[in-house]
Amino acid sequence: MRPVEEHAATVAGLVAATGSETVRLADARDRILAADLSSPLALPPFANSAMDGYAVRAADLHGFPVTLPVPEDVPAGRVDGPPLAPGTAHRIMTGAPLPEGADAVVQVEWTDGGLPGATVTVEKAVDAGQNVRGAGEDVTAGELVLPAGTVLGPAQIGLAAAVGAAELVVHRRPRVLVLSTGSELVAPGEPLRHGQIHESNGPMLAAAVDDAGGEARLLRFVPDDVAEFLSTLDAALEQPTDLVLTSGGVSAGAYEVVKDAFAPRGVAFVKVAMQPGMPQGAGCYEHAGHSVPVVTLPGNPVSSLVSFEVFVRPVLRAAGGHPHPDRPRVRARVSESLRSPAGRRQLRRGRLDAVTGTVSPVGAAGSHLLAALAHADCLFVVGEDVTEVAAGTEVDVWLLDPVR
């Protein structure tokens, strides 16, 4: 059987980095910067008031209370910049540019609130620089503010806007064509006959692709005749596609359309030393002169999603420029003793108690327990060389989204 790392490396080698595209700031949330963003300007761009009050020369304030004429009013956004003559005070609002000649701001609370055109009486002294935000205190002109690889959340989008970026260069999301096959499958909402089940891998894997930063396109109930399968696939590949992801049709049985279609066309089908998720496939399919990466996952939903976590998610995130392709990993002690098959890496579904550092298995090792997977908040790993794990043994834990 193929070691897990070898198959992971094979899949990683198939999917190239996606390149970049330019998006508007309003569409940038959760995207990943593809180029360093430097600021063309200082932040603040000009010295400005941190308070509502009066712009003064600190040296003019002595012999309190001191009364000064207020020749001008400087609201935020005033652009004509009236200079301050010695012995005077301009009324100034928070964020308004500090007048030339002023070196401090007295907050309105320390004054009588005198109006522009009249006078203001000041009660207390201020130091030079007090209540002034200096130009460039936050960011200097030319400074690298957001390096390539930054994932853009609200604060990063705010900073990009503040330095004047109306658009951002981000990694293009990997485009993934998700196919599901299987003649036993019926759409959710439709009645089942004996022997039929609802198709769940399509929507599940499409959600997993989107969750990994990709852009899923879903094609369900692809016919399981090889010629029809291939013509459906070729039609779908007329749209640009970075990866074809299938589920089902890859085990040892007869009637395995994915294997029958792809095995003679560039995709290698292998047994990987893993439980669940042994039957895997990876390769390139030729379409219209292009080589399109293909990864085939097993059809059982739990095997399918666990295989996606192991082989596909980190590769999609890396291709899309994510700085942390892997799930966060911690060590924890298992709450009970476990068995695992010799020579296969087991990925168990679990729930982590972070306070005690204990991970409890959710459901048995059986690969078909989808309800257990939906109640897990982590996966944990039992190594290939281990067949029995005593309670209290430390294992590697992969954190799924903990605050879902």
Add this chain to the structure above:
Amino acid sequence: MRPVEEHAATVAGLVAATGSETVRLADARDRILAADLSSPLALPPFANSAMDGYAVRAADLHGFPVTLPVPEDVPAGRVDGPPLAPGTAHRIMTGAPLPEGADAVVQVEWTDGGLPGATVTVEKAVDAGQNVRGAGEDVTAGELVLPAGTVLGPAQIGLAAAVGAAELVVHRRPRVLVLSTGSELVAPGEPLRHGQIHESNGPMLAAAVDDAGGEARLLRFVPDDVAEFLSTLDAALEQPTDLVLTSGGVSAGAYEVVKDAFAPRGVAFVKVAMQPGMPQGAGCYEHAGHSVPVVTLPGNPVSSLVSFEVFVRPVLRAAGGHPHPDRPRVRARVSESLRSPAGRRQLRRGRLDAVTGTVSPVGAAGSHLLAALAHADCLFVVGEDVTEVAAGTEVDVWLLDPVR
């Protein structure tokens, strides 16, 4: 000054739970279930084969090798259910329904792979039940599979599909109208004159709303004349709105359009004992016979986003049905000594080293350091009654998205 908790309670009291709506499974990712989802069927719905192989009666396998006729082929999806006569074997594929009369499956690897219509020779015994997935092993009919409040990720969507749900009842996302005002503001991409800055709060807060599970509608550069402000607002409120969120125009200065427009119309403007984020407002604005909640945040971008974290994010998440409205919180020791104003709760931007349990401040306490906020991965809290924090003191830490 108003205590932080009191203002938080005021804001929480304004925004009602949003109610529910029905979405297709394909649109359900990251939505939150508003009703318990029980399964109308068992999973698996019928006993089925866990292997590719031969459905047998375990008792028929003795005197190895044993050769049995193979009257039928049962691929996955075969719905006519041919029963198994004693002393025979049906070829069966993974997931196919176990024939009536069979009680076990012999994997193909333990046989000569005989074809349907001929015979199969079996090398080894199996126990009754071996390689069979019993009906209802995963989920029993009527079982609650996903409780209300579940956040729908890939595994949950897969489970919902498997139990036949084509649509899900989820909490409606809170609709938030984001307004930004300020005559000093210029759109990113446009040149600045002295005294002007780029508008950053609008896209930042819109992203923060979306990030909190809301649906932001952004209205920038709202005029700062009161009558024009109100007519712009009223026009925008013709669309259903759960919350109006403004930034700017609320401090002690003159020319504060948000305060001038809302203070006589149901919104209370207060000083909250917090740094940054002292000037806050909250209340209800009457529009066309409806009472629309309004929260006014300060205009400085850092104050604005920190205030959003403290007052708005948990309320939006709670209104949208999220089971964990608050940021995950941990305790950590500060890496250096800090000062904080008496009587105000300070929210510092920080970076957490989870391995050593240490939080380091990013940037100074000054509220205008947007670059520092964009490089923080947490906020940490210095209490109202504390003015000096020694290095090594434990503080409360709010985790922002750690793997961005």
